[in-house]
Amino acid sequence: MTIEIVGLIGVLGLFGLLALRMPVGLALIVVGTLGIWSLSNSTVALATLGDETWVVVTQSTLTVIPLFILMGNVASISGMSRNLYDAAFAFIGHRRGGLAGATIIGCGGFAALSGSSVASALTMGRVALPEMKRFEYDDRLATGAVAAGGTLGILIPPSTGFIVYAILTEESIGQLFIAGILPGLLLMILFALTVSAVCWFNPALGPAGPRSSAGERIRSLAAAAPLILIILVTIGGIYLGVFTPVEAAGVGAVLTSIVALLRGTVTISTAVSVLLRTVKTTAMTYLILIGAHVFTPFLARSRLPDLLVEQLIGLGLGAYGTLIVILLALIILGTFLEGLAMLVLTLPIIFPIILALGFDPIWFGVLMVIVLEMGLITPPVGLNVFLVKMIAPSVPLSKIFSGIAPFWVAMLAALILLILFPQIALFLPHQMF
Template sequence: MPPEIAGIVGFIVTLVLIALRLPVAVAMGLVGIVGSIPLAGWPAVKFMLGTQPFEAVHPYGLSVVPLFIFMGVFAAHAGLSRNLYEGIYAFVGHVRGGLAIATIGACAGFGAICGSSLATAATMSRVALPEMRRKGYAESLAAASVAAGGTLGVLIPPSIILVIYALLTRESIGALFAAALIPGLLGMGLYMLAVRLRTRLDPTLGPAGDRRTGGQRLQALARTWDVAALFALVIGGIYAGLFSPTEAAAIGAAGAFAFAALRGQLNRQVLAAGIRETAVTSGMIFFILIGAALFNFFIESSNLPQFLVGVVSGLDWPAWTVMVVLLAFYLLLGCFMDSLSMMLLTVPFVFPVVTHLGYDPVWFGIILVTVIELGLITPPIGMNLFVIQSTATDISLVRIMRGVTPFILADVARLAILTAFPALTLALPRWLGL
């Protein structure tokens, strides 16, 4: 069997193993080891087993992962998510669908200090979902707005997924964070528009609440100072060149911890639970990174990236046609895989094709994360849908899936806009000189 065909077969086998519920890290690692033996020989594989696991997790840049996770965990314990939610609701609660709009805005804000979509969805489901149900919101809209809003945590900086992409492709973390800001805000705006259109067609889905006075709005806005301060400290410090992304993550983690302590939310149980959650989540990510490193050795041994570049060159297709095919591939893959696994599994052989076509790697990173974000709410395996269903067990998964349809359409529209107008993604990092 030619090595390139072996690479394609290995990729398909990995997908099959994942579909059979084998852990993603195990599936990638197993295929990487077994597939590399006939391609590279046992001595090379033995050397790879002794070096690749360490090489996968030792880069200095990966230290931001547990730090950003720690920041998100203790920011939730400090009550930052509730203050942000109530602050936005004070301004939009009087319109139809106002609570859902406030939920999406709060998800975007909390995602900016969390960096994880799953954590954002889980946190906001506990804050916003009970309130929307108490105000008479349809369960489909309430659950779907939390699930969709939670996806903003993967794009609005700081983002763990963007850090992983930067390490895989050796791009600047700061440039990717800057490039993600406008697309993230665009996504938030389109989600809010989807809620407005949905409640205009059917006002019973999200009844309007009471209008707040100017004084009440200012008071609610003032209580969001902690979120603004933490965001300005972390992201503003990076863009101003005061410290590196790793230093910013450490400062953000210390800030979130301090907020939790100063508000009396920190005790022995909370501290132990927060450290345990940080360790478990970080360990899961690092385990997947090790599996991906073993799989990438197999992909490189098969010469699959070079083979695909040659195939694309031989087809003589326009670059935009190839990009449309890649986006369709990711949309399909997103229905069955989680975001981190999808990126680690595909970037090693997709990235050379994209750069060969002349696309900007920072722009492609944002497009890729946008597609991955869409996969988080796409049935049947949209991870955010299961997170919401696990916190609201009386809401059927089918009802949540129906409710996310307008948000899926909003994401498709955002993807089309960002693809058609790359300047929306690249203007800010170029202006900042990143």
């Protein structure tokens, strides 16, 4: 049996374990260890498992993960997400679809603290869906806006997706964070335009709300000011070179905690809950990264990535033709694989191809994260769709999937724009470095 066949069996076995609901990180560790064992011996396999585990858990750059997760959890319990939503509602709530637009803005702002699509969708969904229900918004637009807006959590920095991509490809976390700013704003604008377009065609989907007075707008903006300031300090500090991403995460976590303490929203029970959620999410992410670091050496030994590079380049599709094939494959995989799982499974295979084709790895990281976002709202998995279903159990899944369709098209448009104009993603990183 050739080493390539062993690699293929390992990949198929991995998909089999995932189908049996084995946790992603554990499945990667099992397949990677057994694969190296079969290609070398037990000593090499166990040494790789021990060494790679140590490498992951001792990387100081990975401390951004628990710190940003903590920052998002504290912001959630402190009411900052509600303040941001109220501020957006005060300024645009009187327009048709204004509440849905405010939800998109709120998700984008909260994403800049949490770095998580799940946290953004859950937090803003609990705030926005009851309000849209009160103003008789159509369920399709309401749930679609929350599900799609939540995906901004892995594009607008800080982003867990970018952190994992950086660790797996040895790229700069700071550059990836900065590269996500303009594409994140672009996607937010496209989502807002999507809301305006569907409400223009059918005004009944998103009735206009009451107009806020100048005083109400000022008060709502003042309430949201701490969150806006924290975002500017952390992300602006990275861009200006004042902070490293790790330092920015620490500063953001401290500032968010101070605001929560001053507001009196922190009790012993909420503090314990926040810390437990942070530890649980961090442990899950670390397990996936350890698994990826064990699985990648197995793939390298099997020569599958090299073989795939040769085959794709041999097709003569050209650089952009090959890129489109890769992105289409990732979009299809995203229909049944969870985002981080797809990232750690596919990057060891496709990243060498991207480098061989001469594409900028930072730019491709942004493209890949947008593809991950598309998977979050694509059936049959569509994690964000099921999260919204949990918040709004009375809304049928068919209606939620129908509601996210226009937003999925907006994401595809953003992907095409970034392929045509790479400087959208690369302009700020080039200015920064």
